[in-house]
Amino acid sequence: MSQSNSIRDTFFEECQDLLEALDEGLNQIDEGERDSEVVNAVFRAVHSIKGGAGAFGLTELVAFAHTYETIFDEIRSDKLALEAPLIKTLFRGADHLVQLVEAARAETSYDESIHNAILEDLNEYLEDTGEEEEVEFEPMALDFSASIDVIEPLASVFSINFAPHEALYKNGHDPVFLIRALGELGNLNTRLDHADLPEIDKLDTTDAYLKWSISLETTNDESAVREVFEFVEGLCDLTIDQVQDTGEQIFQENTPSVVSEELSQTSNAANDQDTDLNSQAQKKEENISGIDPTPEQATGIKTKPPAPSLRVDPDRVDRLINTVGELIINQSMMAQRVSQLGQEQRRDIENDLEDYKLLARDIQEGVMAIRAQPVKPLFRRMARIAREAAHATEKLVRFDTSGENTEVDKTVIEGLVDPLTHMIRNAVDHGVETPEIRKAAGKDEIGVIQISASHRSGSVYIEINDDGAGLNRSKIFDIAAKKGLVSPTAELTESEIDNLLFLPGFSTASEVSNLSGRGVGMDVVKNAVISLGGRTSIASKTGHGTTFSIVLPLTLAVMDGMVITVADQTMVVPIASIVETIRAKPNELQNLDAEGRLLSIRGNFVPVIDVAKRLNIAVDCPEREQVYLLVETVAFGQTALAVDAIHDQRQVVVKSLEAAYGRVPGISAATILGDGKIAMILDPESIVQIAEATRSNEIRLAAKELEYASE
């Protein structure tokens, strides 16, 4: 069946939501909220995963979810107390559940030893309660889900009266599916009662008029039958009675309606009939198509249902964003044309154009907002990484988050997963000390790792902070010197030493731990952030910990840029990296040597980089007057870029150059200007790096020469 794949995808998508709900619940429990509502929410989430997994024959997942769920059943019935060690085990279990779901989705294997260890831990709690007999923990024995049944119990007949409320349809349920699910349990005899159905002209398509009387012959017990209706609880009138005699006409007593009509045996027929009669259910489905009924909504139990959300193919959004980009370009093109008109003609059209501009910006912001997502799931994922890392290193770590609802472009969030994972692992592995050392230093045994997100002046700030020992600067310097990344005689400031961490080929771990230090250094983190258009920086205080900051643009599709000219070419510099623009007096420029120049800014000297020279662009007149852009770079501090002219500031649409052509050193992307011409977007970080690479090569060469001389 071609549909089965998409149903499978839907299941895994729902699993994500359910796992988030599980995580959410566990965190609430961890924070001390232990009322039955929270426990029930977790139970339902795990139960739904189990149910879905059963339908796809994912036995391992079913078995694990079952054990996990049983624990919560025990907690629900107050047989188990929620104490710290149990909560910890539950967290680990939840993390492992994520792995199992992931493995099932990708059809890969998972770590058996971890699986068994966690299962053992979980089972320990179940044995502790003493009330359950061991045999019941055989994975499937307790399972009510209909899919697998070892023993064939006697068939029994249930008489089910099912009358959906209006709310059932509103929540996106369809009786057809419920009846089909019943049909999977056994032999079904369905009768539709449409006595309440009004005349066609009085029909309100959003109301519920239909009732079903169902006779089900099944080998399952009542709980299996109830399970079918689990998610419509409270959304319908439902009675389920067991009738002893098989084959009896059970409808007589339950069908008060005269018009009741015998339907054919299968639920499929029920579907057809349903369509023929009033197409009510179908209409419902259309009404809510695209709206995703999250499990919380479906159960209708939660006091605060989450706002309905849309699932949209990301490609559609991307197309929209692209088109809006074109609109912005088109708008600035028109603005340029109009500004060239005469005063008289201009006056009338300028107001309209201003409106056009505002509307275009509004549309753009709106479209961008579609892709914006809160960082919460990302942070939750990091919490899991921190827990795993703490477990592996036997350290005690508390993971705090703040600003979880900060919204960031989806692509940015996706791009942050790897660098953040690495940084969190680093924080646990290298940042936080072992409990013994912490105790000796007079700190709390439990280390704290904090991750926060916030919006500040058009950028997203993400900070990862640990309260560990701080960076060991002399060690960092020694390693960098040993690896030839820096001259051993160089005198560096503290922040310069800190930034050595970001150099390629640097790794402080003296032995490769199995956690961080897999040959992946902070330079990978830095590059990942740079490719997202962001910057990284470090602040560290010995004995008090380290803070890594990441500054990211709100979106990757547009940015504010300064339009400049370099050797007759129009280019754009990201505003985010510009500190100030400077028109230098001759006496403020100092020649360092034939190549290097320094610019004095209020007494401080910063190196000058000639952009044209750096980009290999031929210049007719080398002795021209230039203006300077003071830019802030992550790795090399402030640098002045010498350019020929600075024009204006405007918002530009970022067009990838890498996809069309390849990477160009010193250039991050391209954009299309108002006149339809393409302009390069400079990457100050990369421009300085090209310069720095040549310079550090010179230093290295100089060092080599010294070595030879001393031999």
Next chain:
Amino acid sequence: MQANEVMTNDTNMEFVAFSVAGLKHCLEIRKILEIRRWSPVTALPHAPAEVLGVMNLRGAVIPIYDLAARFGLGKTQPNERNVVIVCAVGGKSIGLLVEAVSEIISIESDAIQPTPDVQSAATKDCIFGVISIGEKMARVINLEFIIADHAVEVA
């Protein structure tokens, strides 16, 4: 142009012929998206000589290659009579600067002869084969070769 030629059967292939550094080259018509008049492009820093720069094609950024320079036949001096052939290769669009488009050649697919062995390896890479048209011949260019090895990293 011989646009009025009748397609005879499925093995019939059509090629657009154009001149590069005075030599006749051709490219299968299905690979060509459009043909445009030359207009100045935006140069790319650190680009090899055959990459003239990038052009705005209705909102898309596409690189423009000078075919003559790519084939080692000297640089084309772009003027208004030159054209840019926009074609698709490897999922991307690229533009090729040529001197002029001359005609459409319609041939049987087996009329493409392999490149004679006398040529150097580089020459063999950049063309698939040759088509003889009466006394003359046209070189069938290999698009993949043109974009190969251009994502150069200088730093």
